[in-house]
Amino acid sequence: MSEGVASLGADAELSMLREMAASFAAGELLRGREEADRFPFSPLPLATLEKAHGLGLFSLTLPEELGGGGRGTEALALLLEAIAEIDASLGGVIFVNALAQEICLRSGAREALKGLVEAESAAQALIAFPAWDDPRFTAPTVCAVERDGGWSLEGKAEYVALSGLARRALIPAVTSKGGISFYLVGLRGEGVAVSDPVVSLGLRACPCHDLQLSGAEAAPVGEEARGKEAYEEAYIRMLPAAAALSAGILRGSLREALDYVRQRRQGGRLIADWSEVRMILAGMAAADQEAEMLVRGACRAVEEGGPGWRLAVRAASLRAMDLACEATTDGIQLLGGNGYMVEYHQEKRFRDSRQVQALMGTQDMKRQEYARLLLAEESPEWGRDVC
Amino acid sequence: MRKSGRGSLIGEYPAFDDIYCGLRALRRMPKAVIGETEKAVELARRFNREVVRPRALELDLRKQKDPDYLPWDLVREANRWGFYTMFIPRIFGGKGVNFPALSCVLEELASGCTGIANLVGVHYLGVATLCASWNIRLMNRVMRDTVAGYRSGEPCLISLAVTEPDAGTDVEEVELVRKARVSCHARRVKGGYVVNGRKIFISNGHLSTWHMLIAYEDLKRPQSTTVMLAVRNGTPGFSFGRQEHKMGQKACPASELIFEDCFVPDENVCVSAEQSAGLLGGAVEDAIMQVIDYVVSGSRAGVGAFGTGVARGAFEEALHYAASTEVEGKPLINHEWAQCLLAEMYKNVAVSRLTYMETNYANSLYGMFKVLNYRPVFYLFKYLPRPVIDRVIRPLLDLDAVTRLFRKIYFDWQPPPFTRRTSGWASLSKFAATDAGVRNCQLALELMGRAGLRHDGGVEKHLRDSKLLQIYEGTNQLNRLNLFKCLIAPSVPGAVVFDE
Ligand SMILES: Cc1cc2nc3c(=O)[nH]c(=O)nc-3n(C[C@H](O)[C@H](O)[C@H](O)COP(=O)(O)OP(=O)(O)OC[C@H]3O[C@@H](n4cnc5c(N)ncnc54)[C@H](O)[C@@H]3O)c2cc1C
Numbered sequence: 001m002s003e004g005v006a007s008l009g010a011d012a013e014l015s016m017l018r019e020m021a022a023s024f025a026a027g028e029l030l031r032g033r034e035e036a037d038r039f040p041f042s043p044l045p046l047a048t049l050e051k052a053h054g055l056g057l058f059s060l061t062l063p064e065e066l067g068g069g070g071r072g073t074e075a076l077a078l079l080l081e082a083i084a085e086i087d088a089s090l091g092g093v094i095f096v097n098a099l100a101q102e103i104c105l106r107s108g109a110r111e112a113l114k115g116l117v118e119a120e121s122a123a124q125a126l127i128a129f130p131a132w133d134d135p136r137f138t139a140p141t142v143c144a145v146e147r148d149g150g151w152s153l154e155g156k157a158e159y160v161a162l163s164g165l166a167r168r169a170l171i172p173a174v175t176s177k178g179g180i181s182f183y184l185v186g187l188r189g190e191g192v193a194v195s196d197p198v199v200s201l202g203l204r205a206c207p208c209h210d211l212q213l214s215g216a217e218a219a220p221v222g223e224e225a226r227g228k229e230a231y232e233e234a235y236i237r238m239l240p241a242a243a244a245l246s247a248g249i250l251r252g253s254l255r256e257a258l259d260y261v262r263q264r265r266q267g268g269r270l271i272a273d274w275s276e277v278r279m280i281l282a283g284m285a286a287a288d289q290e291a292e293m294l295v296r297g298a299c300r301a302v303e304e305g306g307p308g309w310r311l312a313v314r315a316a317s318l319r320a321m322d323l324a325c326e327a328t329t330d331g332i333q334l335l336g337g338n339g340y341m342v343e344y345h346q347e348k349r350f351r352d353s354r355q356v357q358a359l360m361g362t363q364d365m366k367r368q369e370y371a372r373l374l375l376a377e378e379s380p381e382w383g384r385d386v387c
Numbered sequence: 388m389r390k391s392g393r394g395s396l397i398g399e400y401p402a403f404d405d406i407y408c409g410l411r412a413l414r415r416m417p418k419a420v421i422g423e424t425e426k427a428v429e430l431a432r433r434f435n436r437e438v439v440r441p442r443a444l445e446l447d448l449r450k451q452k453d454p455d456y457l458p459w460d461l462v463r464e465a466n467r468w469g470f471y472t473m474f475i476p477r478i479f480g481g482k483g484v485n486f487p488a489l490s491c492v493l494e495e496l497a498s499g500c501t502g503i504a505n506l507v508g509v510h511y512l513g514v515a516t517l518c519a520s521w522n523i524r525l526m527n528r529v530m531r532d533t534v535a536g537y538r539s540g541e542p543c544l545i546s547l548a549v550t551e552p553d554a555g556t557d558v559e560e561v562e563l564v565r566k567a568r569v570s571c572h573a574r575r576v577k578g579g580y581v582v583n584g585r586k587i588f589i590s591n592g593h594l595s596t597w598h599m600l601i602a603y604e605d606l607k608r609p610q611s612t613t614v615m616l617a618v619r620n621g622t623p624g625f626s627f628g629r630q631e632h633k634m635g636q637k638a639c640p641a642s643e644l645i646f647e648d649c650f651v652p653d654e655n656v657c658v659s660a661e662q663s664a665g666l667l668g669g670a671v672e673d674a675i676m677q678v679i680d681y682v683v684s685g686s687r688a689g690v691g692a693f694g695t696g697v698a699r700g701a702f703e704e705a706l707h708y709a710a711s712t713e714v715e716g717k718p719l720i721n722h723e724w725a726q727c728l729l730a731e732m733y734k735n736v737a738v739s740r741l742t743y744m745e746t747n748y749a750n751s752l753y754g755m756f757k758v759l760n761y762r763p764v765f766y767l768f769k770y771l772p773r774p775v776i777d778r779v780i781r782p783l784l785d786l787d788a789v790t791r792l793f794r795k796i797y798f799d800w801q802p803p804p805f806t807r808r809t810s811g812w813a814s815l816s817k818f819a820a821t822d823a824g825v826r827n828c829q830l831a832l833e834l835m836g837r838a839g840l841r842h843d844g845g846v847e848k849h850l851r852d853s854k855l856l857q858i859y860e861g862t863n864q865l866n867r868l869n870l871f872k873c874l875i876a877p878s879v880p881g882a883v884v885f886d887e
Binding site: 336342 | 842
């Protein structure tokens, strides 16, 4: 199978990064992915997380002055795509953490990100975040109250990814000023109760927990009530990375299906020789190429800017996420009954693709927001609800 | 286009009788069917409220934790509620509710949990297979076992074992089985068959007492040497293998069945290759395809009902979410786009339901249910007092002549267009409703985001459960091809399937 037309222009450094990611995934994730996916009924692969931390996978996009890789969206997307092809869960961990870091950066809170690279363990390096919510559209359920010159948080933060692993969480909250503000809260401190892991559809080794916050001490991240703007900036830069997860999952599904149809026989021939099977394969392969091109295009739009770039990023990323959901459904189908079984990994890809599609808010709200921005291009009053 | 069936314009493609099955069936339908169906649906709704919904998520989690767990408590509960005897005809000791009502019950159950619905539905797949052999003596014996299980509280379910490791799609169609690599061998010996081989993915396998087993006398000529046997648990040489680790429908195990020199006596042979040769004037392959068509015409309507049910389950979760969630300061349910989305989901449920209803009308008029749904027979069996059934009818069921009569009716007197109509509609319902089921789950997730991803939200389970529906009872690809074969190809000279 070709490596994809869109990758031809990737520079040598990016290719090396992709190779490193692919060999890490093959060496570290392949064997244990089925067991890890049983979480919370099996332990998390903590040793793998430590290795990922050691390799700097949790600080790829962190600025160099903070000790990070200083890389942009495209590099992150390449990394995530290669990893997700084998097991998207670790990709989810990297994504959530990078999103939290990006929000801190866009909020101007660099201080909060110091020392992450040197952190002794992955737990110390990672930042938990409710990555499946878009705080611009779903009002936060946590309030921040100023008390004795400090801040404390009250309320329930649901579905906070990595909060069972990380030491700190970045939480969106409302203050008396209204709007949204971000706070970093220690997860082992007083006033923080972490629930049992929430069993989820996909990305199971990127676990989520609910948090009950009762007067938990918290440090503000950025200016009070300016969270929406910071979130939008982080969101638009991270959308292609989420789409890259989708593209990686899709490619994994296609490869597995291709292997299978070349071996399985029905009706006296390889199933690859039935023309209906070929139609499905052709659809998957085209979706694979399309997703890859969309991700590359979205990354380029983030990095190069230009007129309408935010729209382009949204359109491309949403489409890539949808494609992965459709293609992984076919990915199961081509394996028949075996596709529905855990051992063949297609069912995991089917679940993971949906889990990724819902990152940073529901797909339907993403579509609504896209339409509003599109209309605002022509006449700004349409876009007044969007920051 | 060739005329199909009658000579007048009404018989031209698409033939009136092919596309308006319901219209003709309604005229002949006994009125009591409506009341019976209403009662069956009510019972299913009560079961849903009291048993299925409170336990579905917990059972799914339990199975994730312990993949080898078997949900005996739920099966006992379903047995206690009478679901395993509800659709067994009264002459065989059951409650005799009309068979088409099974689909309505399955939709109800699947709207709560498709896996639990399968615990009930697959038993009737076994029943339907047993019935498709029209071996009345054996039907009576096996179904009365289920009735005894209802009385004793020890469930006696029936499974269907066709699929083998190297033959899945192939064993759903005679044209394909001809080239299949089957391995379940039935050797003719004095007084019965000796079976060797393995069956996989058998729903309810570990939970069933009887297994309708498809095997082949000659592995090189499976298309003309197919035999159907009834194997009871405890038969020497028969054992259970592993349970599959599936993505969803976890309540219902998919089992491996192992046969090692397993002797099946003649009295447990539903239909032998020799008997098939005596049907349809000796056209063995046609007779075997007819058996397959009888089974799938009923069972695929059931899977269509599962698809409808899971589509409805997802719709109900989405509706609840939209009614209880605010987006941008306004209830989501009052956003126009959400209203259109919910209408689309409702449509998917309603259209799916119409497909399985139409299939059942076809089955009542032209297929397996045609005798039982014939008004005089329907009322006779419904109101005949039990003692009369036991004293007068029951002894008749053991007579060879009765089996011969039923085989005459269902094979020799069954015009091919009738079978094509039921089988074609069943395939249509199967793939239309199951595609709609998966679609609605996807739409619900896209609406609900993380609320749908959480196990405790219920929608993610519906999605996992729904995907299987596109695979079993023939993949949706095979069903599209069967629809083409039954409802399109006959009107196009030279059109053939599986011959590209
Ligand atoms: C959980 C579960 C429960 C089941 N329960 C039962 C049961 O109770 N009893 C039972 O007997 N079986 C059961 N089955 C088996 C089920 O019916 C088969 O899985 C199904 O028929 C598909 O067969 P397969 O898995 O071998 O896939 P394959 O036949 O190998 O198909 C693989 C792919 O090739 C395609 N394909 C194959 N042949 C053709 C062709 N000629 N033209 C076009 N495309 C083709 C298929 O559509 C599919 O996409 C169950 C399966 C599962 C997964």
